[in-house]
Amino acid sequence: MLSIRELQCEGQTVFLRVDFNVPLDTNRSIRNDIRIQAALPTIRFLLERKARLIVASHLGRPKGKVVPELSMEPVARRLRELIGTEVFLAPSVLGEDVEGLKASLNDGQVLLLENLRFEPGEKANDPAFARELARNVDIYVNDAFGACHRAHASVVGLPALVGRKAAGFLLDKEVKFLNRVIHSPESPFIAILGGAKVSDKIPVIRNLLQKADTLLIGGAMAYTFAAAEGEDVGRSLVEKDMLETARELLERSKKHGAAMLFPRDHVTALAMDEPDGAEIVRGFPLPPDRMGLDIGPETIADFTAVISGARTIFWNGPMGVFEQRAFAQGTLQIAQAVAGSSALSIIGGGDSVAAVAQSGLSEKISHISTGGGASLEYIANETLPGLEALK
Numbered sequence: 001m002l003s004i005r006e007l008q009c010e011g012q013t014v015f016l017r018v019d020f021n022v023p024l025d026t027n028r029s030i031r032n033d034i035r036i037q038a039a040l041p042t043i044r045f046l047l048e049r050k051a052r053l054i055v056a057s058h059l060g061r062p063k064g065k066v067v068p069e070l071s072m073e074p075v076a077r078r079l080r081e082l083i084g085t086e087v088f089l090a091p092s093v094l095g096e097d098v099e100g101l102k103a104s105l106n107d108g109q110v111l112l113l114e115n116l117r118f119e120p121g122e123k124a125n126d127p128a129f130a131r132e133l134a135r136n137v138d139i140y141v142n143d144a145f146g147a148c149h150r151a152h153a154s155v156v157g158l159p160a161l162v163g164r165k166a167a168g169f170l171l172d173k174e175v176k177f178l179n180r181v182i183h184s185p186e187s188p189f190i191a192i193l194g195g196a197k198v199s200d201k202i203p204v205i206r207n208l209l210q211k212a213d214t215l216l217i218g219g220a221m222a223y224t225f226a227a228a229e230g231e232d233v234g235r236s237l238v239e240k241d242m243l244e245t246a247r248e249l250l251e252r253s254k255k256h257g258a259a260m261l262f263p264r265d266h267v268t269a270l271a272m273d274e275p276d277g278a279e280i281v282r283g284f285p286l287p288p289d290r291m292g293l294d295i296g297p298e299t300i301a302d303f304t305a306v307i308s309g310a311r312t313i314f315w316n317g318p319m320g321v322f323e324q325r326a327f328a329q330g331t332l333q334i335a336q337a338v339a340g341s342s343a344l345s346i347i348g349g350g351d352s353v354a355a356v357a358q359s360g361l362s363e364k365i366s367h368i369s370t371g372g373g374a375s376l377e378y379i380a381n382e383t384l385p386g387l388e389a390l391k
Helices: 034-048 073-083 096-104 127-134 153-157 169-183 202-208 221-228 240-256 297-308 329-340 351-358 372-381
Strands: 013-017 052-056 087-089 110-112 139-142 164-167 189-193 214-217 259-261 265-269 279-282 291-295 312-316 344-347
Touching (some): 013 034, 034 073, 034 169, 073 110, 169 344, 214 297, 221 240, 259 297, 312 329, 312 372, 329 344, 329 351
Parallel strands (some): 013 139, 087 110
């Protein structure tokens, strides 16, 4: 997989796939521009080398239709501010008007296409759509790690049609950090997994059980494992169709010698939206009318002790219902423990990133991934469709 450092870009038309899927507020202002900021080194590198730059991304889920509220206009405005040069916004993704704008680009100029997912051919990886994207393109660069697990036209179809292709700086950085987890983690290697569903993380857990020394399991997914072992978990969220799979994963942990640690106390309530009645319950059974919504103080202490001795940490998923303050302490305390560790620490997207940011600890994390789903799939499969397309 080539790096853009190895390309001659001057006077060349470069199609740059980025992940500018940023959160917007009700006024269509960008709430968080981290994903735009993350692509700036690649964009500046290409512009300094006088590339004629076509930038493309998806935004939201328009489902193959033009949704004005999901236009790239706010992104164009913010990118213009950040790079200090004009960013031309195309009126659409394809068409003669767009081709005219491509042809009129001068060296060092930027054209941002409209939302790729306005076109049904993007998610369908339609060959005809990919051919249209490739028209008059000399070089393809992928810097959209967060989209690399999707076999979409701009991720896998387009690069197959372009002779020269390479990874941007962000993509290269993401892969290098995750490769250290997969191929050369320094022991003790601790994986922290949370969130609601075991089903979302089965391949990840299977692979990590062969590589990690210890898996710390929190969030609602912990109750599926508890139920699989016959524990009474009250009204806690349980994936009943995953009980046999959970038992199989527990057996795998014994086979591979990787410890799986689960909560031994729980912050419980009658419902997620009734935080005032939160109570800590030690062990099982949980009261029949209550549900586990966060890890308790004893579990926080247990997990923190394990984290303090780690040399490599991978974390994905919250320890509780992080959106509610009453059930956020477990996630926030784990964020502090990871940030306070001297280990190589990698956070794989989602609420884990939000917890670290909320705690003001982002600078103390070795690497914060821009793609939660992509990082999980890479850990599980050790490659991604978008990476294969660059080979």
